[in-house]
Amino acid sequence: MGLRRRSHPCAQRTTRSRRHVLNADPSRQWRLLDLQAIDTRLDQIAHSRKTLPQLAQVRALEEKAEALDSLLVRARTELGDMQREVAKAEADVQLVRDRAARDQARLDSGTGSAKDLTALQHELQSLARRQSELEDVELEVMERAEDAQSAVTQLEQQQSILAGELEQAVVARDEALADLDKQEREVAAPRADVVAGVGADLVALYDKIRAQSGGLAAAPLRQRRCGGCQLELNNVDMNRIKAAPADEVLRCEECRRILVRTAESGI
Numbered sequence: 001m002g003l004r005r006r007s008h009p010c011a012q013r014t015t016r017s018r019r020h021v022l023n024a025d026p027s028r029q030w031r032l033l034d035l036q037a038i039d040t041r042l043d044q045i046a047h048s049r050k051t052l053p054q055l056a057q058v059r060a061l062e063e064k065a066e067a068l069d070s071l072l073v074r075a076r077t078e079l080g081d082m083q084r085e086v087a088k089a090e091a092d093v094q095l096v097r098d099r100a101a102r103d104q105a106r107l108d109s110g111t112g113s114a115k116d117l118t119a120l121q122h123e124l125q126s127l128a129r130r131q132s133e134l135e136d137v138e139l140e141v142m143e144r145a146e147d148a149q150s151a152v153t154q155l156e157q158q159q160s161i162l163a164g165e166l167e168q169a170v171v172a173r174d175e176a177l178a179d180l181d182k183q184e185r186e187v188a189a190p191r192a193d194v195v196a197g198v199g200a201d202l203v204a205l206y207d208k209i210r211a212q213s214g215g216l217a218a219a220p221l222r223q224r225r226c227g228g229c230q231l232e233l234n235n236v237d238m239n240r241i242k243a244a245p246a247d248e249v250l251r252c253e254e255c256r257r258i259l260v261r262t263a264e265s266g267i
Contacts, residue, residue, distance in 0.1 A: 022249040036218040054173035061166040072155045082145035089138035100127040218258040221265040228257035
């Protein structure tokens, strides 16, 4: 991997001389790596909390349940309409039956003129045809009502099954979230002590860089390479680092993260 292109050394020294140099005991700088490790793990836990597969499963089942609820509402509405049609058809048939029964009773009694009795016979024939027609309508409506009832029953069964699946998914989600909460508490437990060991001035710089660089603010210098941007430092930068006091807080010239010298830095 090639070395980075650098501006003229004089320009670098001029620029660097204008920067505020922070000094901190090497032990404080090493603890900064501990703080970064804690915060990186906390960030990972936070990311896991947002991207849990159980969350997606619960959302998918909730959407499915909502769609099923809408279908069930429509199916129940249709069933109610069918049941009202059945009731109307039954009432229409019963009206004709009652009328035919009254006419038959009058005819059987023999009361009235021959003309009236003949008229009753004709009406009974007409009522019989009308009753047959209405009974056909009643049968057709009843069949549609049965189909509507079957659709409602099937949807209710699906709803019951889905409710069980959703309940299980919610339990799995809550367990996964609880596990992440536990991990978060365990990881974060030593953070306050680490922060105290790093010191307020260095933590302030760390927090500022961390907010600007996606969460990674401090990185070790290993084998002439920045652990933040992963770029290899050239000889000019390495010589500058070698010449810097042990308590000087170094910054990567490329990514501006804090560089912490280690036994593997290659100095």
